[in-house]
Amino acid sequence: MxxxxxxxxxxxxxxxxxxxxxxxxxxxxxxxxxxxxxxxxxxxxxxxxxxxxxxxxxxxxxxxxxxxxxxxxxxxxxxTDKPRAERITDAIRAHAERIPDVIEARDALETKIAALAAQRRTQEDLDHIQAALKAMLDDIEGGGRGVQGDELFHRAVTEAAHSPLLEQMMSEISELIRETRIESLSQPDRPRTSLAGHQKIADAIAAGDPEAAAAAMHGHVMLVSDVALLRDR
Amino acid sequence: MxxxxxxxxxxxxxxxxxxxxxxxxxxxxxxxxxxxxxxxxxxxxxxxxxxxxxxxxxxxxxxxxxxxxxxxxxxxxxxTDKPRAERITDAIRAHAERIPDVIEARDALETKIAALAAQRRTQEDLDHIQAALKAMLDDIEGGGRGVQGDELFHRAVTEAAHSPLLEQMMSEISELIRETRIESLSQPDRPRTSLAGHQKIADAIAAGDPEAAAAAMHGHVMLVSDVALLRDR
DNA sequence: TTGTCCTATTGGCTAGGCCACTGAGCCGCC
DNA sequence: GGCGGCTCAGTGGCCTAGCCAATAGGACAA
Structure with a gap:
């Protein structure tokens, strides 16, 4: 030059x-x-x-x-463990515990993510999703709550959407989501129900059906969230 | 509490x-x-x-x-000129011009926001939305492109959703959105079409119909985005 | 007009010091 | 044995005082 x-x-x-x-x-x-x-x-x-x-x-x-x-x-x-993100997390948490807000945001992002994933997933993405599902199943059979597998699943789906911006946003609220997740999976029998929801999402993504994937994800988020909603206030 | x-x-x-x-x-x-x-x-x-x-x-x-x-x-x-809204913006822009990503994120957020707005809007919210619509109309009649009114409109809708987290996320990508917006409204006759889309969204929100609001917003985002998509090979 | 130099102003960085907080170990009192 | 308070060494928080370096703008010479 x-x-x-x-x-x-x-x-x-x-x-x-x-x-x-x-x-x-x-x-x-x-x-x-x-x-x-x-x-x-x-x-x-x-x-x-x-x-x-x-x-x-x-x-x-x-x-x-x-x-x-x-x-x-x-x-x-x-x-620090989180090299980025969480400015938002702090802001929200400092203001008040706004669980409903988190659910809304999660619904907005993940519904879209599921639809995109159904269109863009590669074989590798599907493998990751299946692996997460299996991890969750194993954990539950062993008496666990499948928290880790649950998180893994959602991360795998997010990656399958291949949308950096959405992924970034998910990572920003991931910590807030984690809190609601742990609580939800503590409900008796909730892990199995949750697993079924995951399976439905995975199937839709594998089938390449965006609408079905979005609907399944929406249903799942709503299901997982009702506990948190009950707790709030 | x-x-x-x-x-x-x-x-x-x-x-x-x-x-x-x-x-x-x-x-x-x-x-x-x-x-x-x-x-x-x-x-x-x-x-x-x-x-x-x-x-x-x-x-x-x-x-x-x-x-x-x-x-x-x-x-x-x-x-400096950019008072806020940076981190994500910079990250994305630094990596590459990822317009499609912005559109996906915007679609995810604003569709949900529109639905929430239809459920939660107050009279004041509706007034703001109407004012934005009028500002846009006036500008276009005067030969302008209605850029400012457009932005005002989306901000008013976002506020009407009363969801701090979603609002925060919108503000984070607002700068990226602005770039696509200016481009879109430069298309001949696009301003009027866009205005009609806005009217449809506003009506659905005023009527308190979440599904219609979401659908109208989705259509609007897609319409506004096709130009950008065309440019982005 | 142009270029050079000078100088006041402003940030960059250092040295050295005192204060405040934290955590761990110790001790005495239940 | 356990609980609470105390002490002290280590660590960051912040300050004062000062010199160095970059900049802009004016004075002045060519």
Whole structure:
């Protein structure tokens, strides 16, 4: 690439804190750190990076805003599990427990997702969905509630829709959904009913029938949600 | 809601820089500052806020990461044009222009929103919707494309749904929607067709018919989107 | 008119220090 | 044995004071 051709280059000047933030994230992935792991103490980290504590602090603020770390006074700096998302989650939870809102949002997203999945699923997607179904069945037969399989199923369906934006949105409310899910599956006999609903959705997706998939998903969300609705208020 | 029932609350502790950042944004909206306007110099701002420059600097880093301001060495701190709504927008746009994704997401959200609006709209909501419709009509009669009225309409409908979570999600993709909208309304005669679609949605909402509202909204989104789809190979 | 230099202004970053919070271990009292 | 309070080391929160570096704009020379 000729240097002269792109002459009017704005020449982005990076601040020190940005470089520091990058180094930290690089270090995190290099050492394969997971959520809950700790960064070194500020003083130590600052000296080993060759910057002042103030600058390091700026970098940590940036990482905190992005949602990579949580800085805890008197304790240390720990990695967050959700590298993104959840701005919404916090906002909602802070305001009040708005379970009905979550259900509405979930219904809006997942109904569409199911329809798209029916049109776009690959064989691999179907395999994932089946695997999730099996995991849920095994768990329930073993006396469990199939919580994990349930989550896996919905994630597999979401992926099968092949719509990055919808997937992103689902991930943003996934935590809120999880709360309603655990509660719902605690109802006696609910796991089996839920499993049947899942099977219906999976069949429609496998058959490539968008309307049926959407309807099945809608029914499922409504079923799973009534408990939460009862609890609310 | 009884206070004692939700007792074990984590009790979020705010850092000084967060409060500072909030005060700054508040000050921005109070004084109605626009993109390009300048914040006071750091030293001055710091003393008037009663914090050290280091802390103010942290707040500015946070605001910079969020995308509210741009801090320029030797020049000053200026406001950025995009006040909010970023994360997702950026992520999507950075990856590629994924117009179809936007349409899918919009369809998922707005169909549900329309249905909810039909059930929950107050008289005030209906007034807002009518006002938006009128604004759009006036603009078109005057030779305009009704872009602003269009946006107003969808916002009014979204508010009428009274679902904070869905509203939040809409606001997150609103910028992406705007791009498709401008394009669509540029088509000759499209504004009038679009207006008719809006009228149909408004009628269904006023009549309190969720299914009809959802169907009308779905049709509208599809209509508005075909142009974008054509462009997107 | 043009280009150079100077300078006031403004952000960038550091050093060093004190304060506040957290968690763990210890101790004494039921 | 268990519960509560105490102490203390470690860690982040924030400040003061200061120098360095970039920018914009005016003065001035060619």
């Amino acid at each position: 000729s240097e002269s051709s792109r002459f009017p280059r704005p020449l982005h000047r990076t601040r020190l804190y940005e470089q520091v933030a990058e180094q930290i994230t690089a270090w995190i992935s290099e050492n394969d750190l997971k959520a809950g792991d700790r960064l070194p103490p500020e003083r130590q980290l600052a000296t080993s990076l060759g910057v002042s504590r103030a600058t390091l602090s700026q970098a940590l603020v940036a990482l905190e805003v992005i949602g990579v770390v949580a800085v805890r006074h008197g304790d240390g700096t720990v990695l | 009884s206070e004692s029932s939700r007792f074990p609350r984590p009790l979020h502790r705010t850092r000084l820089y967060e409060q500072v950042a909030e005060q700054i944004t508040a000050w921005i909206s109070e004084n109605d500052l626009k993109a390009g306007d300048r914040l006071p110099p750091e030293r001055q701002l710091a003393t008037s806020l009663g914090v050290s420059r280091a802390t103010l600097s942290q707040a500015l880093v946070a605001l910079e990461v969020i995308g509210v301001v741009a801090v320029r060495h030797g020049d000053g701190t200026v406001l």
